[in-house]
Structure formats: C-alpha cells, structure tokens
Amino acid sequence: MKYKSQKVAYWFFALSMVLLILQIVYGFIMAFAHAGYDGLHEIIPFNTATATHKNLLVVWLLSGFMGAAYYIIPEESQRELVSVPLAKLQFWALAIVGVVAVAGFHVGWWEGRKFLEIPRFLDYLVVVDILLFLGIIFVTIFKGKEKTTTEMVLAMGLFFAALLYLPGMIWFDNQSVDSFFRWWVVHLWVEGVWELIMGGILAFLLIKLTGVDRELIEKWLYVIVGLTFLSGILGTGHHYYYIGVPEYWLMIGGIFSALEPLAFLGMALFAFAMYRKGEKNHPNKTALYWTLGAAIMSFAGAGLLGIAHTIPSVNMWTHGTLITAMHGHMAFWGAYAMMVFAIISYAMPLMTGRKLYNTAGSSYAFWLSNIGMIGMTTAFATAGVAQVYLERKVGMSFMEAQMAIEVHFWVLIASATLFTIGIIYYVINFFQHGMPTDEALVENID
Ligand code: HEM
Ligand code: HEM
Ligand SMILES: [Fe+2]
16 A cells, blocks of 8 residues: 655656756756856856756755655655645745755855855755755654654654754854865765665665565665764765864874775675565566666765775875866766666656656666766766876966866767766656556555
8 A cells, every 4th residue: 555645756856857957957068168168158157057066966866865755754654744735835945945046156146165055044944944844754754653774764864964954054254164064064965864865765675676575674774874874974084184174184084984985885785685685576677777776886986986086195186176076976976866766766657657667768768877977977087187187296277287188078078968868868758657646656556
C-alpha cells in the first residue's frame, strides 16, 4: 500500500528539472566567456553567471532532496504526511525565494561569498521555509508506525543541513573569520551531512531495487555514517591551509581529508555488494543504473579527484584554480545530482503508473550525460593544470594565463553539449510521465 500524500514529491522533482536546465544555460554562458566570447558581458557578467550557476545547483538539489524526503518518509513511517497543504505552501515558498534570489543576482543584490551569495534578508525566509519542511517531516516520523534507520539517517541529514546553514548567516567584519565559518556550511554540507542524505536515499533505493534484507543494508549505513563523520568533520581543515588560521590546520586538514574518500569508497562497495547479493528481478533498470552510477561517480569525483588536490603541498599550487572546478563538477554530479536522478527515476513510474523506464531515451540520458560529464571534467583538468603551470610556476598574470588556455574551453563546450543532450532526454522522459495520480500510487506496489 502506498500513501497518497507522496504525490507532493512530484512538484519538487519538477522544480529540480526546470532549475537544472536554467543552471546549464549559465554554464554555457561562462564556458563561452572562458573561450573568449563574452558577448553577454553587459547584461550577465561572469560574476553574475557564476553565482547564478552555483545557487541554482544548490536550490535544485535541495528541491530534489525535499521531494525524496516527501516520497520516502511516508513509506518508511507507514503513514500519510501530516499535512499536504503545508507541504505545498513550503514548495511555493522555496520556489519563490529561489527565483527572487537568482533574479537579484542580475541587479547586483548579492553578497560576494562563494555559494552563500544570497542576501541575509532572504536567508531568513529560507530558514522559515526549512523549519516548515522539517516540521512536516519530523511530525510525520514521530506519528508513524515505524521509525527505520534509513529514514532517520535521511532526516538527520536534512536536520543538520538546516542547522549548518546558520553559521553562514552570522555577520563578521574580518575576512578570515568569515571564511572560516563559511566552510562550516559549504564543506560540512557536501562532505558531511549531505552524505547522510545520500546514504539514506541510497539505502532506500537498494532495499527496493535489490530486495536484500533491510537489516543488512542498514548495518552498512551505520558504517558509512561513522566513516563520514570520522573523516569529514576535521577534514574541513583542507580549506584552512592558507586563510590566516594557525598552522596546525595543515596537518589536521591533510590527514583527515585524505581519509574522506573512504566514506565514498564505502558507499560504492556497499551498493555493488547489495546488487550482487540481490535477486535482480526489479523491472526498473533505469533507477538501478542511476543508483549504481551515483555510487561509482561520487567515488571518482569526490573521492579520487578530491584527494588529488587535498594534500597541502599540492593545494598550495592548485587552490582556487580550474582544478577546483574539475573536482567540483564531477563530485556534485556523481554524489548528489545522480542520486536525485535515481530517486526520481524510481518514484515517477510508481506515482504516475507510466512505466517509462528501460527505454532508448532513458539509456541515452544515462550514457550521454555521464560521458559528457567525464569529458567536461577532463577539459577542466587540462585547463587547470595548464593554468597552475603558467600562472603560478611561469608567473604569467591571471588574464594572460586565462587567454593562453582558451582552447580547452572548446573541449568543455563540446563535452557539455553531449552532457546537455543527455539531460534533455532525461527531462523529456520526466515530463512524459505526466502528473501523479491516486490510483497509480495505490495500485503500484514497489
Ligand atoms: C560529494 C562530495 C564533494 C563535493 C560536492 C565537493 C565539491 C567541492 C566544491 C564545489 C569545491 C569548491 C568550493 C569553494 O571554493 O567554495 C570543493 C573544494 C575542495 N574539495 Fe571538494 N567536494 C566533495 C568532496 C571532497 C573530498 C572527499 C575531498 C578530499 C578528499 C575534497 C577536496 C577538496 C579540496 C581540497 C577543495 C579545495 C580546493 C581549493 O583549494 O580551491 N572534496 N569541493
Ligand atoms: C552544460 C553544462 C555545464 C557547463 C558548460 C558548466 C560550466 C561551468 C563553468 C565555465 C564554471 C566556472 C569555472 C570557473 O570558475 O571559471 C562552472 C562552475 C561550476 N559548476 Fe558548472 N557547468 C555545467 C554544468 C554543471 C553541473 C551539472 C554541475 C553540478 C552537478 C555544475 C557545478 C558547478 C560548480 C560546483 C561550479 C563551481 C566550481 C568551483 O568551485 O570552482 N556545473 N561551471
Ligand atoms: Fe571540503
């Protein structure tokens, strides 16, 4: 038996799709600017484009996580959400704040703190929206018949993500102190509590898609939570190397952040072990591909490409260059974007009754976007290595070096085009499902 209130997840997933397309548009604006064609400079200068690109990313991922929670929590708790009208209100508040924030970037209403550009006034609205969201989720859990480990890990991830938004809202006059606390949000999100969200969604999908016992899957989940906190909290030190804090951070950051890939390796091994053990008879292979794909690509993008520049003697040269963009793209894609795609691919056929998985379009979506993303990562990597060499070894000025590496951005544009074709296939497949219905939800089991 399914729960009718799960349908509200659809709105969050649809918002994710729309904002993702918009994010990609801004990615192309920047890629062309890097290649020497900054034609939109007067209307959308690079700083506006980059803030918009990154904030749209964060908003569509959060929207995807919220949709995932509204889908997963009723099923795990075995009851309806406590209030669908409030969940819809929360949805509209999120969408409106997101759109106002992004529009504001275009008229200079922003704070120049990477990833936290949203003005403080809007931050307060974000807080109200998130409190409403958490209220709905936690009251549902407490009134539910079951309190499973999977849902608790997901819910705790969401709760701590909200809590860690607050250090970014405090006002500091000192640049180093501001930077110190900015990382409590940015780093402790992606290398801490968002990993719990990822782990929770991953466990839910593996339980459904492989048929392996919940007890076994949830035991693994504890191991992953343990590894995440053990390495990720002090791993924050890899952002403190050269920002004006005491020198011991070099050692702490180097050692603990070098351990961080273990959590991602754990997730990849976990996903494949469960797949091999499972019965393999779930029909939705598309959802399985995205689930296993996320486990591999997150290890590659976050784990391997993270460790590639996390040691102080390397980071001294690569800090803040296109090497960071190389890692940022594949890490966000593998861990969070693909995990959102996995839960959407799993939930949409069940909510709408349309079994649009295992189609040619859904395969193109998976392969083109992933091959495109590998190409994009490679283009950023080659551009980044050249930038480090020219700017920091040879001593060219920033702009001279940027002009010398323009050619790499044509490779970026070509790969990003492949990537985008894949995404378009995905988004078309999403909207072809149509709207969710009560009949479909109640009839479809698993
Ligand atoms: C899914 C997980 C991850 C995501 C989404 C992610 C994403 C990012 C992003 C977007 C940045 C740029 C931040 C900024 O400049 O404001 C960054 C920086 C960095 N990340 Fe990650 N990351 C992840 C995991 C990791 C892991 C596991 C490691 C280490 C093993 C790592 C090492 C680094 C380092 C050293 C930097 C600083 C780069 C610099 O100095 O410019 N990351 N990451
Ligand atoms: C067609 C697709 C895309 C293109 C052409 C593109 C291009 C770019 C460019 C040119 C930058 C600026 C690099 C710089 O600092 O100079 C950038 C930044 C960034 N993009 Fe994308 N992007 C695309 C899609 C995505 C996707 C799907 C994600 C996440 C899953 C993403 C995540 C990021 C992040 C995290 C940054 C900041 C990197 C950093 O901290 O250095 N982008 N993108
Ligand atoms: Fe970090």
